[in-house]
Amino acid sequence: xxxxxxxxxxxxxxxxxxxxxxxxxxxxxxxxxxxxxxxxxxxxxxxxxxxxxxxxxxxxxxxxxxxxxxxxxxxxxxxxxxxxxxxxxxxxxxxxxxxxxxxxxxxxxxxxxxxxxxxxxxxxxxxxxxxxxxxxxxxxxxxxxxxxxxxxxxxxxxxxxxxxxxxxxxxxxxxxxxxxxxxxxxxxxxxxxxxxxxxxxxxxxxxxxxxxx
Numbered sequence: 001x002x003x004x005x006x007x008x009x010x011x012x013x014x015x016x017x018x019x020x021x022x023x024x025x026x027x028x029x030x031x032x033x034x035x036x037x038x039x040x041x042x043x044x045x046x047x048x049x050x051x052x053x054x055x056x057x058x059x060x061x062x063x064x065x066x067x068x069x070x071x072x073x074x075x076x077x078x079x080x081x082x083x084x085x086x087x088x089x090x091x092x093x094x095x096x097x098x099x100x101x102x103x104x105x106x107x108x109x110x111x112x113x114x115x116x117x118x119x120x121x122x123x124x125x126x127x128x129x130x131x132x133x134x135x136x137x138x139x140x141x142x143x144x145x146x147x148x149x150x151x152x153x154x155x156x157x158x159x160x161x162x163x164x165x166x167x168x169x170x171x172x173x174x175x176x177x178x179x180x181x182x183x184x185x186x187x188x189x190x191x192x193x194x195x196x197x198x199x200x201x202x203x204x205x206x207x208x209x210x211x212x213x
Contacts, residue, residue, distance in 0.1 A: 016088050016114035026124040028116055032090065032187060033195040039063065039116075040086035041187070043180035044098040045154045045172060047072075051097075056105040057158040058173050060180040067181070067209045069173050072158075080106055086113055092131045092183045093119045118187055125190055135182050138189050140203050142178050143212055149175045177210045 019031050032039065040063040048054035059070040059079045063086070070079040079102075083089065091098045095117045102111055119131075127134045132150070141147070149157075154175055160168035188201040 020088075020114045020116055025117075025120040029121050029125065029190060029194050031088075032116055032118075032121065033191050033197075035088045036187065036191060036200075037064065039088045039090045039187075040083070041090045041180050041184045042083075042094065042098060043091065043176055043183060044101055045151070045158070045176045045179075046101050047158050048155055049151075051100045051104050054101070054104075056101055057154075058176040059102070060173075060176040062180045062184050067177055069177060071169075071173060076105075080108075083111060083113055089113045089115045090183065090187060091115065091117055092179075092186070093117065095120075118183060118190075122186065122190060125194060127190075131179065131182055131186065134186055138186065140182065140185050140189075142182065143207050143210065145212060146171065146175050146178050146210075174210050174212055178207065181206045181209065 016031070016035065020028070023031060040061055043060045044056050045058045046054050047057050055072075056076065057072045059076065061068040061070070061079070061082060068082065070076045070082070083102075089111070094115065099111055099115065103109070122134055127137060129137075135142070149171070154172055157168045157172040157175070161172060185201050185203055185206060188199050191197060192199045
């Protein structure tokens with residue numbers, strides 16, 4: 001009875017943090033289904049693989065059909081303002097990667113926003129592997145000029161950019177945007193399978209928002 005009262009109180013007060021922290025991963029798709037339309041999907045690229053000595057190079061966000069990018073040396077700090085307004089943050093493998101890198105980059109103790117990690121939601125629904133593997137399992141195809149780039153190449157792109165290769169910067173930003181769009185697309189497909197609703201996102205339409213030439 002106590003848990004029911006707490007759940008009802010959290011629902012009345014719109015306390016998403018209560019549900020993201022108390023629902024087991026196998027049931028968190030229910031939260032995603034309820035708040036998909038307001039969820040802020042987040043993806044991060046970094047200057048290296050160690051969160052202790054490296055920092056974010058690009059952060060991409062996707063919410064309500066709009067795509068945003070926060071870029072090192074330009075507007076990266078604006079991400080914190082964006083995140084502060086987010087009702088729900090969704091990442092893929094964010095508990096292990098994106099969130100710790102964000103906290104290290106901005107020197108904050110906690111991002112302190114309700115967060116769902118899609119990797120483990122997908123895992124409990126039968127999908128194994130990384131984001132790109134799950135995309136392939138679902139038949140989602142990225143634009144050909146960034147298909148095949150991975151996290152290791154993203155680090156190389158950052159360093160090429162720092163040595164003056166502007167095309168490397170453009171590719172890195174586009175790759176980060178593709179990752180965050182893919183996270184939203186995979187979420188949409190999972191909800192179509194579990195929540196019995198029609199898919200809302202079309203891959204071709206969404207990937208066009210990257211603006212690749």
